[in-house]
Each structure stands twice: as structure tokens, then as C-alpha cells.
Amino acid sequence: MSLSEEQVQFFRDQFGCGFKEIDNVFADCIGEAVAVLSPQGVKDYLDGAALICMIGRGVEPVLAYLEEMPSVAKRLGEDTLELISRTVWRLSRSPNGNAIPPFLQTLGEAARRLGSWQQVEHYIDITMGLANRTSSSVHSNQGATYPSPGLPDFLEKAPYLLGQLSIEGLRNWVDYGVRYYGDHPDRQRDYFQLQSADSRAILQRERHGTLFADHERALELYLKALWEIKEHLVPYSEGWDQLRKPMPYFDAYGIRLPDVYDDHNGVPGIDRYRALLAHFAAHMRWTTAIVADNYSPFQRVAIEVFEDARIDRRAIAEYPGLRRLFLALHPKPGEHDCDPEKESCIRHRLAMFSYAALNPEHGYANPDLLEFLGRFDEVTADPAAGTAEVAELAIAYIARTRRQADLAANVYFSDTEVGYRDDNRHMWRFIEEGDEEEMFEEKRRNQQNENEFDGLPPRHYPEWDYHTNTYRPDWVSLYESLHPGGDGGRIDALLSKHEALAKRLKQLLDLLKPQHYVRVRYQEEGSELDLDVAIRSLIDFKSGHNPDPRINMSHRNDGRDIAVMLLLDLSESVDQIPAGCEQTILELSQEAVALLGWAVDKLGDEFAIAGFSSNTRHEVRYQHIKGYREPWNDEVKGRLAALEAGWSTRMGAALRHAGHYLGARQADKKLLLVLTDGEPSDIDVKDERLLIEDSRKAVRELDGEGIYTYCINLDAKVKPGADDYVKDIFGNQYTVIDRVERLPERLPQLFMALTR
Numbered sequence: 001m002s003l004s005e006e007q008v009q010f011f012r013d014q015f016g017c018g019f020k021e022i023d024n025v026f027a028d029c030i031g032e033a034v035a036v037l038s039p040q041g042v043k044d045y046l047d048g049a050a051l052i053c054m055i056g057r058g059v060e061p062v063l064a065y066l067e068e069m070p071s072v073a074k075r076l077g078e079d080t081l082e083l084i085s086r087t088v089w090r091l092s093r094s095p096n097g098n099a100i101p102p103f104l105q106t107l108g109e110a111a112r113r114l115g116s117w118q119q120v121e122h123y124i125d126i127t128m129g130l131a132n133r134t135s136s137s138v139h140s141n142q143g144a145t146y147p148s149p150g151l152p153d154f155l156e157k158a159p160y161l162l163g164q165l166s167i168e169g170l171r172n173w174v175d176y177g178v179r180y181y182g183d184h185p186d187r188q189r190d191y192f193q194l195q196s197a198d199s200r201a202i203l204q205r206e207r208h209g210t211l212f213a214d215h216e217r218a219l220e221l222y223l224k225a226l227w228e229i230k231e232h233l234v235p236y237s238e239g240w241d242q243l244r245k246p247m248p249y250f251d252a253y254g255i256r257l258p259d260v261y262d263d264h265n266g267v268p269g270i271d272r273y274r275a276l277l278a279h280f281a282a283h284m285r286w287t288t289a290i291v292a293d294n295y296s297p298f299q300r301v302a303i304e305v306f307e308d309a310r311i312d313r314r315a316i317a318e319y320p321g322l323r324r325l326f327l328a329l330h331p332k333p334g335e336h337d338c339d340p341e342k343e344s345c346i347r348h349r350l351a352m353f354s355y356a357a358l359n360p361e362h363g364y365a366n367p368d369l370l371e372f373l374g375r376f377d378e379v380t381a382d383p384a385a386g387t388a389e390v391a392e393l394a395i396a397y398i399a400r401t402r403r404q405a406d407l408a409a410n411v412y413f414s415d416t417e418v419g420y421r422d423d424n425r426h427m428w429r430f431i432e433e434g435d436e437e438e439m440f441e442e443k444r445r446n447q448q449n450e451n452e453f454d455g456l457p458p459r460h461y462p463e464w465d466y467h468t469n470t471y472r473p474d475w476v477s478l479y480e481s482l483h484p485g486g487d488g489g490r491i492d493a494l495l496s497k498h499e500a501l502a503k504r505l506k507q508l509l510d511l512l513k514p515q516h517y518v519r520v521r522y523q524e525e526g527s528e529l530d531l532d533v534a535i536r537s538l539i540d541f542k543s544g545h546n547p548d549p550r551i552n553m554s555h556r557n558d559g560r561d562i563a564v565m566l567l568l569d570l571s572e573s574v575d576q577i578p579a580g581c582e583q584t585i586l587e588l589s590q591e592a593v594a595l596l597g598w599a600v601d602k603l604g605d606e607f608a609i610a611g612f613s614s615n616t617r618h619e620v621r622y623q624h625i626k627g628y629r630e631p632w633n634d635e636v637k638g639r640l641a642a643l644e645a646g647w648s649t650r651m652g653a654a655l656r657h658a659g660h661y662l663g664a665r666q667a668d669k670k671l672l673l674v675l676t677d678g679e680p681s682d683i684d685v686k687d688e689r690l691l692i693e694d695s696r697k698a699v700r701e702l703d704g705e706g707i708y709t710y711c712i713n714l715d716a717k718v719k720p721g722a723d724d725y726v727k728d729i730f731g732n733q734y735t736v737i738d739r740v741e742r743l744p745e746r747l748p749q750l751f752m753a754l755t756r
Contacts, residue, residue: 003031015046017053017062029066036070041078045069048085055092057100064104072107076117083117087124095147096131102155103127109159114167122167126174130154133178134188149185150177150192157194161203164260169206176202184545209262210269219273226319227281235259247423248276255280264419267328275325275420282311283426288387292428293459296474298346298406299395304424305350306394307387309357310380316358323358330355331415335364338412340403349401351416372397387427407470461653463617466693476617476653483611483623486642488634491594519553526552562755563606563628563667566593567658568643569676570611570623575645578714578740585677585714586645588740592675592747593640599748601632605755606665609636610658611643614650616684621647622657628665651680651729652694655709659702670707671754675747677714679725696729709733710754712747714740 003011008027011034015026033045048069053062065088073080084107091100107120114120134148154161154174161170177199181188190196194203212219212235223229232254236246248257257276261269287307292300316323333352338345349369356362356373364370372393379385379393459478462471521530530553537547574585581588593609600607609625625643626636655674662670680691699709711734713726726734737746 003027003034011042011046015050017050019053019059019062021059022062022066025063025066029070033070036074037078041073041081044078044081045073048081051085052088052100055089055097055100057092057097061088061100061104064101068104068107072111075111076120080111080117080120083121083124087128090128091131094131095135096151098147099131099151099155102152106155106158110162113159113162119167123162123170126167126171127151127155127158130174130178134182150181150188153189153192157192164203164207166206173199173202173206187545204259207260209260210273212257212259212261212273215270215273218270219277222274223277223281227278227285229281229284231255231280233257248280248421249423249425250280250284251426265328267325271325272329272420275322275329276422278315278319278322278325279308279312279420280422282315283422283424286311286314286386287427289427289429290387290391291431293431295395296460298398298402298473300428301346302350302394302398303391304427305354306376306390306397307427308418308421308424309354309376310387310390312358313380326420327355327359329420330358330418332359332362333415335366337414340405342405342408343410343412344406344408345403345412346398346406347416348412348414351418353397354418368397368401372400407473459657461656463652464694464697466689476620476650478620478622478653478657480622480624480657483625483639484642485635485638488637488641490641491590491637494591494594495598497591521553522548522550523552523554524550526554528553561668562671563662563665563669564600564608564671564673564751564755565658565662566596566607566609566673566675567654568593568609568611568625569649569651569674569678570613570643570645571649571678572613572646573649573678574714581741583741584645585740586643588743589675589714590640590643591744594637595744596748596751597626597632597636597640599751606667607632608661609640610654612649612651612654613645613647614653614682615647616682617650620650620653622654628661648682649676649678649680650682650691651676652691652698655695655698655702659698659705659707662707663702663705669755672702672707672709673751673754674709674711674730675714676711680729692725692728699730699733708754710750711735712737712743712750714743 008030011030012023012026030042033042037045049062049065052065055061065084069081069084072084084104088100088104091097091103110120110123114123131148131151134150135146161173165173177188177191180198181191187196191199194200212233216233216235220230220233223231223233231250234254234256236256236259246256248255250256255277257273261272263269264272267275290303295303312322312326316326331351332355333348335352338348352362352364352366353369353372353376356364356369357376375393376390379389382389459480460474461476461478462473463475464470465472520526522533523530530551533548533553534551537549537551541547568589570586574589577584597607597609606628607626608628611623611625612621614620625639626632630636651674655672658672662672679688680695681688682691685691702709709730711726711730713734713736726736735746735750737743
């Protein structure tokens, strides 16, 4: 409800709390309160907030109360207002005042789960009982009082617990933790964090629903008898990772499925298990894995939905009774539920298609949907058609129905999740999990036409359009290959040319090499006894608790943990000879990279080299020169010696692809060095700022992934003012080398300075 400024000020004066932060949200909070509460309820609401303001715990509890309580009071009744404010006051007078904000933040979920004022009162009794029974007053010289160790963890897990247990089951679970761990703070915290084995066991005992443990044998027999499949069934709990919401899946180690299923939409939990296993079995029988690397995220989602619908149809043809079960568990999205002008409706459209593919009486009228349902019927009617054919149809559907709002952050999720389906990880093969130089080399040997690309099929990357502040999806096609080899002796000759510089570098390298050892504690087996842990374990043993067996420690070398990618600009401009030089920029770059490769090999850091150039957005070439797993040997030197320059500098896609490889490395520090002589450009781009802004966006993306990007720009005086566009792209993370002939000296020194 929208109130006038005078009305808001009237209530603000009546409230009277002096925190300035409240002014930013007060109008919205009081507007909601006036809309859902009676005049007396509004007064009680403000009185309760004023009481919480007086407890001296800062502004956070006040804000939590103002934001949560209107909806709670609407759902449970206005008597809840006094109950909550009184509870907060009691907590503030105890050692557990820090638990007030999380307590208030759980109330919204508690109200939704419990549904009545009396049930919430029971929940508060459980919370206060835990706080009072596990707080301890230890009288030291200062007379300190200690708060409950387990209360904050209990409140953090409360939304999940309320979804799994009845209020009686919750009370029993809490009582067990208090009774057995009330005098052991560390184990009490483990219990209420759901980390200990007996915590999960008691939760399982008190939980309602169909437990996997009670039906494991029957489900294994169901899978074997009806589908002739024998797989190891591995249960998991949905409670330990609420953020990512784990889904069922299968891999080489077995089928992962939830450890409990509640009845849903009239379907018993045991039948939900049967539907899930039938879907798994259909995938195992009829799905063929396809390469994922060349599909965009939207395309992959569409392919998964179409493939799920196809194998569900095959399963129904095998056992017609599954149709009733699948439809009961499949949500039915309304045709006009999602507004494509305001939110991303891609999930909604795919859920509609999935439902319509299973239910001939779906009632949808969308012409695109009906056309593709007809084409889907033709594909699935062909016994020879498989996953690849359905993938082509899914890509066509997503292309036909694409809307601009599909890229919006506000995604429509209602009635789009199909509970009996898995996460489809088995459908995909990923070629680019690491360096695949051997694969590139094999393809290169088999190449018959030098005009054809010798690497993987194109990988598509978005490009940032600064005019609209949006990405152009799948805009750039990047082809990668292994660079052909040459005479590695040329690189050895270059190293001999710079022998004096190499000697100076070696002195620096000796200083950078790790020299010290560090302790690795908490080892069951080690080189010596860790006295602190051993004494603590002895105390635990004497007091009747299980001692920690990790009482030893060992030592390891305090080594550098760095992964580096050197990305070389191989555009046509590097083939020129700068003023005052006798060599081209490319030849100077070869000398510099040869010295850098030699230096990094001496240090032992993970190191890769790649080059890039472009010929419009349809052809960005990315060539591997050295992979992370490759040693610095004659083969790598041969590739470096054979470098050639050509075409343009579309940098953004190359940065993203280099980050794709570098991000997969297991290293504490990840450094992406870019060696270039000019600003990003390409023959199909007239706006000079477009590729600069895209490269700038790519650098920010890499920074968000923990990759430090640094540019070495060679100002060959062909286009002065390199600092301007380099600073736009890389911020302060760049060096401009005016005297290009000094590159062989400067590049190794810069690397050692960045990784010192």
C-alpha cells in the first residue's frame, strides 16, 4: 500500500527509533503493515519494533523485525507480534543476544512451514529451551558468561529442519543434541550443523515421508525386474547443500537419489522413486552422450528437455502405466503465466513443450509449440532417431522462439521443475577438460586441405555491446588448433644470442626459487609428533571422548603455486619493423618468449603459450604453442620458431578462451599475460570502441574468476597513445614498452616481478 509522505512521517514519529538506516526502508515496511494489519496491529507492530530498538543491539534486529513481521502477522495472526517482540527482549537479556537477527530472519519460513500461531509458539519454546539449556555461566576473574555454542547453527539450519520434521520431531532432535552434547561445545556445534553421524541419524529417525533406507531392496528389484538393469543405488540428503539444490544423477559409481521422498500431488513417495528410476533406466537404454563444448547454455538446456521428453515417451511405450505417473509429477505451466516482455521465459517455454510432449490433451495453442510438437512426433516415431536428431530439433526450437528478454536476469521458474528427472550430466562429453595437444596434433596430421581448420569444431563466445549494455550471444566463432612445428634450433640460437642476459636472469631465478619448508599439521602419519594436538587428544581420551588421531605433522617445501598463460597477438601488424630496429616485432617477441619460457622452466611454474588472430567474428584463430603439461622441449621450441603473423586482433574472444583453460588449473595464483602491439580491431567492425569495450568486459569477467590479467603493450610508434586504450581495457594492470628492441630483456623481468 502506498502512503503519502505525511502518513509515513506520522508513523515514523510514532515509532521514534533514531537509526538513520531505517529511513531507507521504513516507507515500504509501514506501507505493507498498513495494508495487511488492523490499526491495533499496526500499533503493536510499531511498539514491538520500538522495544527491539531499545535493547541496544544495533539496527540489524530492528530492520529484520520491520521487514519480516507484517507477512508473519498476516499469516499467523496479530497476536504473533507481541509474542515475537517479547521473545526478542528475552534473548537480549541473555548471553545469546547475537542470535536475535538470525532468529528473526527464520520467522518467515517458520510461519510458512508451521501454519499456525500455536505451532510457532512451540518453535519458539524449542529455540529458547536450546538457548537456556546450552548457555553456561563460567565465573572467571571477570565473571564472564558464555552464549549457547549450538544456537546460531540451529537457527541457520532451522528452515531446512522445519521442512523435514514435524514440530514434535524437531523437539526430539534438539533434545537429543542438548542431552548428549550440552557440555561439549565443539561437538554440540557439529551436531546442530548436521555434521555428525548421530545428528543425521536422529534426523532420519524423526523425519516423515518415504525413506530410501526402508525400500532399498524393493527398488533394486524393481530396476532389475522391469528394466534388466543392476546398478548401485546411493542415497544423498537434500539438506546439506541448500544453495545449489542437489539433483538426482548417475555416473560410473551408481545412481544418486534422495534419501527421502514425501508424498506429492497424490503420488506416494515410493511411486516417486519408481518414476525416477524409470527415467534413469530410459536414459541408460536410449540416450547417447554428445559433445557439449560447441553448444551455448540455452541450447544445452533445450537439448536436455527435448531428450528427457523423448526417452519418457519411449518408457511410456514400454510401460503405458508410466504416463499417469509422469503426468502427476510433471507441472503444467499455464500458457500465459510468463510475460516475455518483463522476464526470461525460456524455462517456461521448455516446460510447456515437455508437458505437451507427454500429454496429447495439453490444450496449448501456441503455433510454434504445435509445429515443433509435430516435428517431435516425427523424430520420435523413427526408431533410428536418437539424441543427436533430437538435439538438432531442440536447437531449431530455441532459435525460433528466442526473445530479447531471454537474457534478462529475472528468470521465470514457477512450474518449470520436473521432480522425477535428473541433472543430465550423463548426456554430455567435454573435450576441453584440459590441454588436448595430442588431439590437435592427431587432427593436424590427418589434415588434407590446408584451408580447413585443423583443430576442434568452432567454440562460440558472446561479445559485449556497450551501446545496449548486453551480450550478443554466440557472436564469435573461435577455432583452435595446435600450431605447426618448425626448426627448434632457431630458438636455441636466440638463447645463445642473449647468453649474458640469461646469466643475469639466472641470478634472479635463484632468489625466486622456494627455499623454506612449512609444517603440515593434523596428520595421522608424519615425521614428528605435534605436541599441541597430542595433548588435546590425551585430554579427550582421559575425559571419555574419542581422541583426535591426527597427532603427527610433516613438512613440505614452501613452493610457488602459480599457473601462467602467455597470450600472443599474432595479427598482421606484428610483422612490421619498428623505427630504429632491425627485426620485426614478431621476431623480437620470439626472442622474448624464448627467454621467458627458459626462465619459467627453471622455476617449475605451470606455463602455457598460445597465439591469436582474427578474420571477422566468424573466424578467430587460437593456436596452442605450449600446453601446461608439456615440458620446455624441442617440439615446443619448433612451434615457437614457426610463428607467423596475419589478419586482425579480436581480443575479447581470445581472452575468454585463454581464461577457460587457465581457470581449470589448480593453482593459488593464476596470471594471464597478454603481449600485443595494438588496440583490438577487426575488418567487420567500424566502431573503434566496440572491441575495446568487449575486451574490457572480458578482463572484468576473468577478474571475477580469480584470474589476474596483465598486458605488455609494444608501442611501435605506428599508432601513438597506446596508453589510452590499454588503460581502458586493463586498468592499471599494464606496461607500455616504448623501446620495442628491449622486449627480450623486459618480458622475463616483468614476469618475475609479477610472480615474486
